[in-house]
Structure formats: structure tokens, C-alpha cells
Amino acid sequence: MKEEIEKELNREERVFNEIKAKIGPKWQVKPSSQLNGKYRNDLKTIVTFLNQAAQSNSKLQKQIRDEAELFKDLDKTRGQLSDALPKCDKQNENQQAEKLKQLLDQLSTCIAQRDELKQEYSRQADIMDITSLLVAKETEMSDEKNADKGDFDLRAATTGALNEIENKIKDLNTAQEKLLNDITKINQEFVKLKGSNPTQMQRETFIHSLNQACEKFNKCQQHLKDGLRFYCDLITDYITPLQSVCVFFFF
Incomplete structure (x- = not known):
């Protein structure tokens, strides 16, 4: 041209x-x-x-x-491709995976319950009118003994419900810490099991090659x-x- x-x-x-x-x-x-x-x-x-x-x-x-x-x-x-993919025994892996799944579900439930308690704690704190309780108690109290008793009842009224929620939150925090430790342990076992399986390594190599292609x-x-x-x-x-x-x- x-x-x-x-x-x-x-x-x-x-x-x-x-x-x-x-x-x-x-x-x-x-x-x-x-x-x-x-x-x-x-x-x-x-x-x-x-x-x-x-x-x-x-x-x-x-x-x-x-x-x-x-x-x-x-x-x-x-x-x-499915026929060419190396097959391996998934039984042990599935058992570990199921344990891990159950622990993760428990952790999710624990976190959800704690969030609900935190919301309830905030709600209880908002609806407690400390000033109104003080005025009502002081009106009823005519002597020092009644005042002391009223002061005790006031603390119980204002903190009892909140203390109960705080204790539940502490229990959930303890449960969460244990769940996290268990999850870490099971996950390490799961990863180790997969890494020690030669067939699994062959599968990963095959899939990696296909992805590269x-x-x-x-x-x-x-x-x-x-x-x-x-x-x-x-x-x-x-x-x-x-x-x-x-x-x-x-x-």
C-alpha cells in the first residue's frame, strides 16, 4: 500500500x-x-x-x-473439569469445618445478645429520672432513720436493674473470650489438616492453574x-x- x-x-x-x-x-x-x-x-x-x-x-x-x-x-x-479435579476425602475437613461453623454461630449469637443488653442498659438509664425519685423519697421521709432507709432504697431502685444488665454483659464478654480461643484453636487445626493433605494441595494447584489460564x-x-x-x-x-x-x- x-x-x-x-x-x-x-x-x-x-x-x-x-x-x-x-x-x-x-x-x-x-x-x-x-x-x-x-x-x-x-x-x-x-x-x-x-x-x-x-x-x-x-x-x-x-x-x-x-x-x-x-x-x-x-x-x-x-x-x-470436575472429572479432572483431584478428589480427596472431605470427612475430616468437614468435621472441623462444622465445628468451626458452630463456634462462629455461637459467637454471632453472643455478640447479638450483648448488643441487645447494651441497648437495654441505655434505655433503662434514660427512663430513670433520678431527680424525681429523690423528691418523692424526701417527701416520705420524716426522720433520719427513714432517710437512711430511703437512701438505700433509692440506690437500689436506680442501680439494681443496671447492675443486673452489667453482670449479664460481663458474662457474655467472658463467654466471647472463650469462644474466640476455641475458634482460634479449631481454625489452626483446620488449616493444618488442609495443608497436610497432598490431594488437597493438588486440587489447589489445579484450580490455581485454571485461574491463571x-x-x-x-x-x-x-x-x-x-x-x-x-x-x-x-x-x-x-x-x-x-x-x-x-x-x-x-x-
Whole structure:
């Protein structure tokens, strides 16, 4: 294409010079060599872009060839992949996982109960009008003995319910600490059990390989899409206008 366009531009300039030589000074048209400067620059730009694209294409082709074996698994059906996935005995793992699940459920329940108690504590504190209780008690008390007794009853009335809630929260905090210790222990056993299972390691290797294949395939696919978009833009912005100019010159 480059040679064809250059040939047409050279031909146009040659014809221009022939006409100018015949007509002489009366031929005051701007020289074709100047008018064609933009088109020659566009042609150089196209060649530069195509050279860069060729290098990118070579790298992409090499990557696809290198990963061809890895990409084969992507052609398999879900059933074929399931059959190829190493099988292992899940009984022990499932037992540990079930224990861990139960402990986590208990922890969630413990946290939820504690949150409810905190809300109840706040509600009780808000509805207790200490000033009203003091006024009511002082009205009923006529001597020091009754005042002392009233003071005791007042403390009991204002703090009894709150103390009960505080004690429940403390018990839940203690239970939570024990649950966290148990969860840590069971989780360590679960991780150790998985790590010591050779079949499980083979499964993880297989899945990791499949994941790598997907990631690399998606990257290659994106590069191909970018390449197609590049060529479409190059044709639209440079090649088609340049071809149109050459056709306009001589047809």
C-alpha cells in the first residue's frame, strides 16, 4: 500500500511539473510537492504505526503460542473439569469445618445478645429520672432513720436493674473470650489438616492453574480487541482519506 500511494503522489507531482514546463510562468498553481507534504507525512505516520503494531502482534502471537497448552483446559466442559479435579476425602475437613461453623454461630449469637443488653442498659438509664425519685423519697421521709432507709432504697431502685444488665454483659464478654480461643484453636487445626493433605494441595494447584489460564486468556483477548480497534481507527483516520486523495488526483 505504501509503495502504491507513493507512486501515485510521485506521478501527480510529475504531471504537475510537466504541465508547468509547457505553460511556463503563467502556471501559478502552488507546487504539488508542497500540497502533498501533508499526505506524505500521513503516510510516514501510517508506516510508523504499522511497524509498532507488527511488533505488538509478534509479542501477542508468541504469548499465545507459549500459553497454548495452558489454554487447552479452557476448552473443556464443566463436567470434564470436575472429572479432572483431584478428589480427596472431605470427612475430616468437614468435621472441623462444622465445628468451626458452630463456634462462629455461637459467637454471632453472643455478640447479638450483648448488643441487645447494651441497648437495654441505655434505655433503662434514660427512663430513670433520678431527680424525681429523690423528691418523692424526701417527701416520705420524716426522720433520719427513714432517710437512711430511703437512701438505700433509692440506690437500689436506680442501680439494681443496671447492675443486673452489667453482670449479664460481663458474662457474655467472658463467654466471647472463650469462644474466640476455641475458634482460634479449631481454625489452626483446620488449616493444618488442609495443608497436610497432598490431594488437597493438588486440587489447589489445579484450580490455581485454571485461574491463571483465565487471566492470561482474558489479557490476550483484550489485546486482540485493542488491536482491532487500532486498525479500525487507522483505516478511518489515515488510510481511507489518503486513498481517497489518490483516487481524486487521477480519476
